[in-house]
Amino acid sequence: MYGSSTQFQSWTFRDEHELAKLRIQANGDFIEKFGRNMTEEEQAQHFLTAEEEHVMVRAYEHSLRDFCKKFRDPRDARIRMLPSVTTTAQHYFKRFYLYNSVMDYHPKEILVTCVYLACKIEEFYVTINDFVHNVRGDKEKAAEIILNNELQLTQELQFHLIIHQPFRPVEGLLIDIKTRFPQLRDPERLRPSIEEFLEKVNLTDAILLYAPGQIALAAVTTAVSRLGENLDHYVTDILFPNEQKQHLAVLIEAVRMTKSMKQSTRG
Numbered sequence: 001m002y003g004s005s006t007q008f009q010s011w012t013f014r015d016e017h018e019l020a021k022l023r024i025q026a027n028g029d030f031i032e033k034f035g036r037n038m039t040e041e042e043q044a045q046h047f048l049t050a051e052e053e054h055v056m057v058r059a060y061e062h063s064l065r066d067f068c069k070k071f072r073d074p075r076d077a078r079i080r081m082l083p084s085v086t087t088t089a090q091h092y093f094k095r096f097y098l099y100n101s102v103m104d105y106h107p108k109e110i111l112v113t114c115v116y117l118a119c120k121i122e123e124f125y126v127t128i129n130d131f132v133h134n135v136r137g138d139k140e141k142a143a144e145i146i147l148n149n150e151l152q153l154t155q156e157l158q159f160h161l162i163i164h165q166p167f168r169p170v171e172g173l174l175i176d177i178k179t180r181f182p183q184l185r186d187p188e189r190l191r192p193s194i195e196e197f198l199e200k201v202n203l204t205d206a207i208l209l210y211a212p213g214q215i216a217l218a219a220v221t222t223a224v225s226r227l228g229e230n231l232d233h234y235v236t237d238i239l240f241p242n243e244q245k246q247h248l249a250v251l252i253e254a255v256r257m258t259k260s261m262k263q264s265t266r267g
Contacts, residue, residue: 002211006160011095013208022098024050030101048103057097060107061203064093067134068115073126074133081115082124083198088163089118090202096156098208105149112142113149121161169216170194177220181234184224193223204261218258 002008013019027050035043048056068086073079092114096105112135119126128143135142154161177187197219201207206215217235224231 002164002213005162005164006158007091007162007164008211010158010160011091011208012211015209016205019098019205019208020050023054026050026097026099026101027053030103034103048101053097053102056102057093057107058203060111061090061093063108064089064111064115065199065203067111071115071134074130081119082122083195084165084167085115085118085122085124087165087167087198087202087207088122089115091163091207092118092153092157094205094208096153100156109145109149110153113146113153116146117150117153117161121163164212166198166212166216166219169213170198170219173216173220176239177231177234180238181231184229184231184234189227190220190223193226194219197222201258201261206258206261210258215258 027048031043031047035047038046065086068081068089071081089111093107093111096110096114097107112132116128116131118124119131128147129139132139132142132146174187174190177184198215201215201219210218221231221235
């Protein structure tokens with residue numbers, strides 16, 4: 001399903017250079033629009049660079065994660081936001097700022113709009129009034145901002161709202177390991193490390209570059225490595241038998257890069 005999805009066709013990119021090029025273009029378009037009559041020196045004084053914009057987006061990605069972690073339903077404080085909502089919101093937020101500038105759309109406003117839209121798509125039902133209960137400041141104004149931005153966000157996402165996530169591939173891998181690789185004792189003990197990996201990888205560009213299955217395998221193998229064990233035999237001889245060996249090198253490189261990106265995150 002992922003291979004035929006809009007996520008793969010329109011929102012999975014070749015490499016980090018392609019992402020950087022899009023961000024530079026978005027930054028340049030804004031400066032061209034609002035600073036065309038300025039000298040280069042004046043532009044440098046008045047506008048952010050693409051790199052500075054990216055640093056700001058990264059900071060707000062951490063804020064998005066924290067907002068979702070702290071989210072509570074005012075009607076029932078036991079209800080927590082689903083990890084799938086957070087992941088979908090992170091996808092939306094990253095996608096939006098590939099083609100738009102933070103100088104044009106404030107990340108704080110786009111952040112809460114992404115989360116609210118993700119709640120709808122992931123069927124985490126919450127009314128707008130209950131949602132803005134979690135937003136600091138003027139609740140009525142926050143609701144107005146979110147509802148006004150929702151259509152704009154949807155349009156910028158090209159109405160591609162379904163996100164394929166690594167959670168299902170993780171479950172499939174754990175079931176397969178239990179069935180075909182009993183040498184690894186009690187795969188359920190991997191879950192805390194897997195969850196931590198998936199949370200941190202959302203703060204990287206990996207989710208725009210690699211398939212959910214590749215990210216899931218990176219999460220599982222990393223969790224196993226933390227226990228001082230490995231899944232080399234499972235991956236090379238069971239998961240990818242002889243007739244599929246040609247795909248193995250590509251997968252290993254994707255897993256390696258995903259791990260590397262995850263390790264570069266902080267917070």
